[in-house]
Amino acid sequence: MNILEQIHSPAELKYLSETQLEIVATQIRELIVKTVAQNGGHLAPCLGTVELTLALHKVFSCPRDKFVWDVGHQAYAHKILTGRLEKFSTLRQKDGITGFPNRFESEYDAFGVGHASTSISAALGMAVARDLDNEDYNVIAIIGDGALTGGEAFEGLNNAGMSKRKLIVILNDNEMSISQNVGALSEYLSLIRIDEKYKRAKKDIQRILGNIPKIGGSVLKTANYVKDGVKNAIVPGGIFEALGFNYIGALNGHSLTDLINVFEKVKANIDGPVLIHVQTKKGHGYLPAENNPSKFHGIGKFDVLTGLPIASNSIVPTYTAVFSRALIDLAAKNKNITAITAAMPSGTGLQKFADVYPKRFFDVGIAEEHAVTFAGGQACIGKRPFVALYSTFAQRAYDQVIHDICLQKLPVVFCLDRAGLVGEDGPTHHGVFDIAYMRQIPNMVVMAPKDENELRQMVFSAVEYNCPCSIRYPRGNACGVPIEEDVEILPLGKGEILQDKENATVAIIAVGSMVKEAMVASEKLSLENINCSVINARFIKPLDEELILNIAKKVKYVVTIEEGILAGGFGSAILELLNQNKIYKPVIRMGIPDEFIEQGTRNELLKECKLTSEDIIQTIKDFEE
Numbered sequence: 361m362n363i364l365e366q367i368h369s370p371a372e373l374k375y376l377s378e379t380q381l382e383i384v385a386t387q388i389r390e391l392i393v394k395t396v397a398q399n400g401g402h403l404a405p406c407l408g409t410v411e412l413t414l415a416l417h418k419v420f421s422c423p424r425d426k427f428v429w430d431v432g433h434q435a436y437a438h439k440i441l442t443g444r445l446e447k448f449s450t451l452r453q454k455d456g457i458t459g460f461p462n463r464f465e466s467e468y469d470a471f472g473v474g475h476a477s478t479s480i481s482a483a484l485g486m487a488v489a490r491d492l493d494n495e496d497y498n499v500i501a502i503i504g505d506g507a508l509t510g511g512e513a514f515e516g517l518n519n520a521g522m523s524k525r526k527l528i529v530i531l532n533d534n535e536m537s538i539s540q541n542v543g544a545l546s547e548y549l550s551l552i553r554i555d556e557k558y559k560r561a562k563k564d565i566q567r568i569l570g571n572i573p574k575i576g577g578s579v580l581k582t583a584n585y586v587k588d589g590v591k592n593a594i595v596p597g598g599i600f601e602a603l604g605f606n607y608i609g610a611l612n613g614h615s616l617t618d619l620i621n622v623f624e625k626v627k628a629n630i631d632g633p634v635l636i637h638v639q640t641k642k643g644h645g646y647l648p649a650e651n652n653p654s655k656f657h658g659i660g661k662f663d664v665l666t667g668l669p670i671a672s673n674s675i676v677p678t679y680t681a682v683f684s685r686a687l688i689d690l691a692a693k694n695k696n697i698t699a700i701t702a703a704m705p706s707g708t709g710l711q712k713f714a715d716v717y718p719k720r721f722f723d724v725g726i727a728e729e730h731a732v733t734f735a736g737g738q739a740c741i742g743k744r745p746f747v748a749l750y751s752t753f754a755q756r757a758y759d760q761v762i763h764d765i766c767l768q769k770l771p772v773v774f775c776l777d778r779a780g781l782v783g784e785d786g787p788t789h790h791g792v793f794d795i796a797y798m799r800q801i802p803n804m805v806v807m808a809p810k811d812e813n814e815l816r817q818m819v820f821s822a823v824e825y826n827c828p829c830s831i832r833y834p835r836g837n838a839c840g841v842p843i844e845e846d847v848e849i850l851p852l853g854k855g856e857i858l859q860d861k862e863n864a865t866v867a868i869i870a871v872g873s874m875v876k877e878a879m880v881a882s883e884k885l886s887l888e889n890i891n892c893s894v895i896n897a898r899f900i901k902p903l904d905e906e907l908i909l910n911i912a913k914k915v916k917y918v919v920t921i922e923e924g925i926l927a928g929g930f931g932s933a934i935l936e937l938l939n940q941n942k943i944y945k946p947v948i949r950m951g952i953p954d955e956f957i958e959q960g961t962r963n964e965l966l967k968e969c970k971l972t973s974e975d976i977i978q979t980i981k982d983f984e985e
């Protein structure tokens with residue numbers, strides 16, 4: 361009997377017994393595994409929150425009670441239980457269910473997420489609004505131990521604790537970020553998790569509390585004092601209580617009985633900020649994910665029976681792998697090279713660097729702002745830090761890049777991976793703003809390689825430039841060109857003429873991932889007697905003004921193409937340059953339009969944004985008509 365298929369809203373969970381809920385948990389797990397095996401997605405985080413999600417929806421009344429997920433990559437069970445069961449097979453597909461809670465997708469998704477550490481701030485905002493409206497629903501933030509290492513989470517905790525407002529923070533502690541969680545907080549949590557004396561004392565007190573069916577306020581308060589006294593005596597600090605929260609935990613996050621029992625008590629007695637510490641296992645219920653939660657944090661298609669990825673058979677390296685190799689080779693020649701990640705060692709490729717140079721590798725947790733300023737500090741003392749961030753996550757540290765690095769001309773190199781359209785993660789993760797936001801900053805060199813060999817050259821060249829540099833490269837496989845071991849240092853601010861036809865009527869000025877598309881288009885256009893010159897700009901800042909102006913003077917019009925937003929992007933820079941030099945010719949800018957691009961495969965989205973060679977051809981043919 362498939363109970364799950366009979367559930368049309370979470371309210372119906374209130375009529376199910378715990379035995380029935382256990383069956384539903386199994387059915388949800390099976391559905392998540394099957395769907396992620398086909399579509400890819402965040403399997404391990406979602407498997408770890410099935411019971412937690414069921415207990416939340418059993419006890420509380422979403423959407424009146426607000427559930428604010430943090431990152432939101434663990435919310436598939438929430439989506440399945442809130443009216444999206446039938447469409448769940450479209451997870452992360454174009455025009456399908458999104459991989460993160462999304463306000464436009466469902467009233468049950470109280471806040472749009474994807475970037476970490478925002479849930480407490482958003483939840484407190486909702487609690488304040490509730491109180492101003494004299495309403496009485498609950499607001500619940502669900503945040504992971506990794507996301508809790510993000511500074512904004514502490515800003516939220518600090519403000520919430522002082523506010524004394526009724527707010528529930530559920531700490532979903534699976535002892536993992538994407539890989540091993542880092543930092544003093546993580547060690548503190550492990551102290552609470554493992555302290556047997558504390559757990560014994562807590563069990564005894566909970567038994568006492570549990571045996572008194574109707575606990576009067578004074579008895580409950582006294583018992584809590586005893587519990588807190590015991591805890592504070594054993595577990596130093598009670599950091600959350602120091603911040604004004606009533607701390608409850610650590611609960612078994614896979615025990616529906618424990619979860620429902622505590623949630624009911626909190627719901628009945630809440631009179632201020634409460635933090636419920638829930639201990640879960642990332643990947644719970646699917647052995648391959650339990651055994652390797654990092655690999656199954658975010659995974660592509662895989663075989664359910666074996667857990668083995670159904671890998672693409674490409675032998676072309678990813679840009680990430682090329683970057684990682686280049687940095688390792690550079691570090692072998694330069695002992696001052698250091699590498700910094702914000703909780704993404706595997707995704708940025710820096711784990712390989714850490715394996716070779718562990719003392720020069722730093723994972724600072726989900727703390728991009730700290731990572732940048734931390735790099736600035738290192739650079740003041742002669743180190744040459746490379747900060748590897750996903751373009752989208754680097755947005756968190758914009759002021760630090762300006763104030764702590766560029767203003768001080770510190771030689772920090774930003775390696776922005778996942779720059780451009782990332783695909784199934786959708787608008788929260790597309791790295792489309794970095795060209796615009798980096799080129800605005802004085803003293804910053806902004807580069808984008810046309811292929812993997814040029815990426816290697818840029819990594820080596822950035823150190824020679826001895827100034828703030830940003831190198832951006834896309835998610836996925838590179839171009840499949842040979843990589844020269846002996847690296848040519850690129851002259852700063854110099855682009856490259858790939859094709860300079862005397863009778864050219866148009867100059868295509870491309871940067872980064874779009875250079876390959878420009879060359880393909882140019883070759884096809886020449887078959888139709890449309891002659892193009894093609895420039896690989898290489899540098900978004902400083903532009904190769906001489907090269908660009910010389911070519912522009914010889915043609916009737918210019919086409920620029922970038923995998924970034926048009927507003928203030930590379931094409932804008934070319935427009936500004938031509939205008940400043942009184943070259944008043946048409947400039948057709950191709951790039952990401954002024955809108956958030958939804959999810960899909962990377963190729964689907966490049967087509968949607970008209971960033972393929974065919975689109976360049978059509979654009980030029982339309983203009984030539």
Ligand SMILES: Cc1ncc(C[n+]2csc(CCOP(=O)(O)OP(=O)(O)O)c2C)c(N)n1
Nearest residue numbers: 405474475476504505506507536537538703
């Ligand atoms: C600002 C930001 N930086 C990095 C990430 C990438 N990221 C996604 S999930 C994750 C780890 C989150 O750990 P945790 O909150 O413990 O959740 P878990 O995966 O363990 O369930 C990271 C680093 C992000 N989403 N947002």
Ligand SMILES: CC(=O)[C@@H](O)[C@H](O)COP(=O)(O)O
Nearest residue numbers: 431433474658707778785835
């Ligand atoms: C949820 C999150 O932010 C990360 O897991 C992200 O989805 C990883 O992206 P990649 O798959 O491109 O490494």
Ligand SMILES: [Mg+2]
Nearest residue numbers: 504505506536
């Ligand atoms: Mg975690």
